[in-house]
Amino acid sequence: MMKRSAIAFSAITATMATAGVVQATTLEDVKAKGFVQCGVSQGLPGFSNFDDKGNWTGVDVDVCRAVAAAVFGDATKVKYTPLSAKERFTALQSGEIDVLSRNTTWTQTRDTALGLNFTGVNYYDGQGFMVRKDLGVKSALELSGAAVCTNTGTTTELNLADYFRANSMDYKVVAFEKADEVVAAYDAGRCDVYTTDQSGLYAQRIKLKEPDAHMVLPEVISKEPLGPVTRHGDDEWFDIVKWTLNCMLNSEEMGVTSANVGDMAGSDNPGIKRLLGSEGDAGKNLGLDPGWCEAIVTQVGNYGESFAANLGPETPLKIERGLNALWTQGGIQYAPPIR
Numbered sequence: 001m002m003k004r005s006a007i008a009f010s011a012i013t014a015t016m017a018t019a020g021v022v023q024a025t026t027l028e029d030v031k032a033k034g035f036v037q038c039g040v041s042q043g044l045p046g047f048s049n050f051d052d053k054g055n056w057t058g059v060d061v062d063v064c065r066a067v068a069a070a071v072f073g074d075a076t077k078v079k080y081t082p083l084s085a086k087e088r089f090t091a092l093q094s095g096e097i098d099v100l101s102r103n104t105t106w107t108q109t110r111d112t113a114l115g116l117n118f119t120g121v122n123y124y125d126g127q128g129f130m131v132r133k134d135l136g137v138k139s140a141l142e143l144s145g146a147a148v149c150t151n152t153g154t155t156t157e158l159n160l161a162d163y164f165r166a167n168s169m170d171y172k173v174v175a176f177e178k179a180d181e182v183v184a185a186y187d188a189g190r191c192d193v194y195t196t197d198q199s200g201l202y203a204q205r206i207k208l209k210e211p212d213a214h215m216v217l218p219e220v221i222s223k224e225p226l227g228p229v230t231r232h233g234d235d236e237w238f239d240i241v242k243w244t245l246n247c248m249l250n251s252e253e254m255g256v257t258s259a260n261v262g263d264m265a266g267s268d269n270p271g272i273k274r275l276l277g278s279e280g281d282a283g284k285n286l287g288l289d290p291g292w293c294e295a296i297v298t299q300v301g302n303y304g305e306s307f308a309a310n311l312g313p314e315t316p317l318k319i320e321r322g323l324n325a326l327w328t329q330g331g332i333q334y335a336p337p338i339r
């Protein structure tokens with residue numbers, strides 16, 4: 001395994017640049033090896049989670065599968081690298097993974113100083129707090145003096161500090177690198193509060209001994225736009241991942257689903273024709289086959305299908321679309337058009 005070191009990465013690129021070495025693009029690399037190496041979480045239900053047979057599912061996993069469908073016409077051509085929050089950026093910088101799809105918040109520092117590009121938002125989230133119902137607390141503003149469990153290497157840690165300082169409240173952090181350690185510590189009563197992205201609270205609550213004994217407090221203390229990430233310096237690959245997500249969103253908006261995509265291929269609607277590749281150059285512009293988006297919808301589904309299957313009311317997480325509804329349905333999910 002390649003060493004996860006950002007310093008080593010910049011040294012290598014600098015040496016290659018001075019030596020005039022031509023680097024293969026990520027698309028060439030991916031095609032040559034025959035799969036997409038996708039960085040995911042170490043197990044977050046609804047986002048990227050594996051079962052006892054080692055099958056990965058979740059909305060973040062669906063992005064990995066959709067990229068493989070776009071590139072190879074085959075959503076199964078993915079290998080997964082489970083990463084802690086702390087490890088994830090160096091894994092991408094060093095080239096160990098091709099894309100990071102791991103409930104990662106788009107922030108200014110990550111998008112600039114870390115040498116990364118956020119390709120869009122596949123889940124609009126915000127940070128929240130969970131407590132035991134018998135703690136008797138109804139608002140985060142009653143948490144002064146609390147011990148708070150959280151993950152290292154996250155925006156969560158930083159927002160927590162801001163929020164308690166801004167409200168002149170004391171707190172004690174109990175932090176771990178691995179998410180399961182955080183959940184176990186909270187479940188064992190080592191802290192009064194568990195804080196992370198609200199979606200993460202709903203996902204991790206399932207793992208607690210008595211999920212119903214816990215509640216999520218009403219306050220949302222931050223913006224956490226979560227999305228897939230690529231490296232700086234490879235616009236072609238950045239475009240492919242960005243338009244993979246846009247394909248899934250535009251398909252939902254146009255009513256194209258995994259069930260009807262075959263019929264939709266014969267549609268007279270020019271927007272659907274461009275989406276599914278019977279008209280226009282969308283595939284060619286990305287260096288892909290004309291059926292790139294059709295393969296995504298056929299094999300993975302549109303954004304709404306992926307949301308419903310992994311996060312929605314029919315799943316153990318029971319999350320409403322909320323902000324993640326399309327802009328045409330009262331939410332803020334909005335993809336630029338294919339034209």
Ligand SMILES: N[C@@H](CCC(=O)N[C@@H](CS)C(=O)NCC(=O)O)C(=O)O
Pocket residue numbers: 041042043044083084085103104105151153154155156178179196197200201204224226
């Ligand atoms: N969105 C935040 C938090 C991401 C994060 O790592 N959250 C934890 C708690 S939900 C997590 O994903 N754990 C799952 C894992 O590490 O496998 C960020 O980008 O920093």
